[in-house]
Amino acid sequence: MREYKGLFSLTKMAAVLDVSRSGYYAWTRVGYIPGPRALAPQERDRKVKEAFDKSKQRDGARRIQVELAMHGDRHDVKTIADSNHKLSVAPNLLAQDFTASGPNQKWAGDITYLLTSEGWLYLAVIIDLYSRAVIGWSMNTRMTADLVCDALQMALWRRGFPRDVIVHSDRGSQYCSHAYRDLIDEQGLRQSMSRKGNCWDNACVESFFHSLKVEAIQYEPLMDREGMRQAVFEYIEIDYNRNRRHSALGYLSPENFEKQKVA
Secondary structure, three states: OOOOOOOOOHHHHHHHHOOOHHHHHHHHHHOOOOOHHHHHHHHHHHHHHHHHHHOOOOOOHHHHHHHHHOOOOOOOHHHHHHHOOOOOOOOOOOOOOOOOOOOOOEEEEEEEEEEEOOEEEEEEEEEEOOOOEEEEEEEEOOOOHHHHHHHHHHHHHHOOOOOOOEEEEOOOHHHHOHHHHHHHHHOOOEEEEOOOOOHHHHHHHHHHHHHHHHHHHOOOOOOOHHHHHHHHHHHHHHHHHHHOOEHHHOOEOHHHHHHHHHO
């Protein structure tokens, strides 16, 4: 910013670089020199944009991940997806408060990817934070807006289309898409998003994905896509929702917790 302040206004540069003007002025006063850790996200985003532009803006996060890995830069595909869009983001309404006094107050969603013998399979889920029940989920071979929209549609259908629910997610392009945001608006929901690069803002869904992979996938032979779909279906609908005892629920399963508390 200091190098180009004669060409561009500080306000515009601060907006483009996602920094505050007060932070810039403080930096100029003390002569702060950022270390490698502070510069790493900027360098990563620069390389993602460079790879995206090189593909004539055709490649998605997975192809960009492969391209960067070939040059020694290894990043999680979701991190790349977050870096590679300029869509609007929603405020963080959840603010790491994962408690709820009843169902259909706070939902949280996310995407994970599952390795099969036929390639990747992507899973999107919606969890009701009151009971930790997986109320919506969808699987596809492509990580698109349809994937997350289908999971949200299932949640809405199963819960009787409630309104004014906080629906939280990360800042991935699927959740920032016009299709997903339009669905939220049409159904009278309230969209919430994690802070950039903060996985703890969606810790409950990350915890579910960890349980799924350890308990249903990790120790099984490599499955084809149909086998993975069946394994995920059985884990969510039978093992997890109905039977798995959850420490945060007084060691009740999500289904039994709701039966006891909502009845």
